[in-house]
Ligand SMILES: Nc1ncnc2c1ncn2[C@@H]1O[C@H](COP(=O)(O)OP(=O)(O)OP(=O)(O)O)[C@@H](O)[C@H]1O
């Protein structure tokens with residue numbers, strides 16, 4: 045399955061770029077015309093992944109966050125990468141309510157939100173080199189609608 | 194994101210407007226904390242009817258304020274929560290700690 049379109053975005057780890065990244069992802073995905081609910085799902089999941097890169101990956105220091113979006117006829121794959129701290133125990137990190145930063149009033153729900161709004165969430169991470177979160181979602185409202193593409 | 198604060202008796206009504214994420218959470222946290230320290234505030238209603246986006250950062254802000262108000266023997270409830278935001282609240286167990294009402298008036302009456 046080859047993507048019909050692809051976009052790559054690189055931005056500094058500033059919290060003001062969280063809104064920017066999720067709007068870019070939603071605008072890109074809009075090309076295949078998913079419904080409002082599905083677009084909001086993508087926006088929320090991207091916001092979680094990018095926020096994690098900024099606060100956990102780079103621990104609010106300066107770094108580059110990369111986002112890649114691959115568009116298919118009725119689906120999208122979005123990867124968010126940081127070259128920050130990395131995750132020691134991925135399984136534990138993905139558990140609902142697990143947070144390493146309760147001091148920052150984090151609730152430990154980011155991965156749970158990503159998993160419930162997207163179909164698949166994959167995490168690859170290495171301590172000291174960084175983390176890539178790849179999320180996949182099929183838009184059921186789009187299926188069969190874009191045969192002309 | 195901005196926030197409008199109104200006092201209704203000893204209940205502080207905080208109407209949030211815009212997108213609540215990690216970037217805007219700090220500002221909302223500061224505004225709420227400053228107001229909640231005032232002796233006129235016993236209970237808090239958070240009005241979500243004009244919140245156009247929220248991610249898990251919102252849960253952190255609410256949980257944090259909830260803990261503070263509880264220490265002062267006050268209560269907290271929510272109003273105007275849309276389907277999507279409700280889903281995130283449900284995931285986090287937040288609705289086991291506080292109720293969500295359709296309107297601000299209902300939230301105040303049932304406080
Ligand atoms: N990009 C990352 N780099 C390093 N650690 C990460 C990264 N993403 C997540 N983590 C780790 O996984 C944990 C769980 O992440 P999750 O997003 O579920 O919760 P949280 O960010 O702590 O809280 P919330 O998202 O509810 O504000 C984090 O506390 C952190 O320890």
Ligand SMILES: [Mg+2]
Pocket residue numbers: 092095096153154155249
């Ligand atoms: Mg998170």
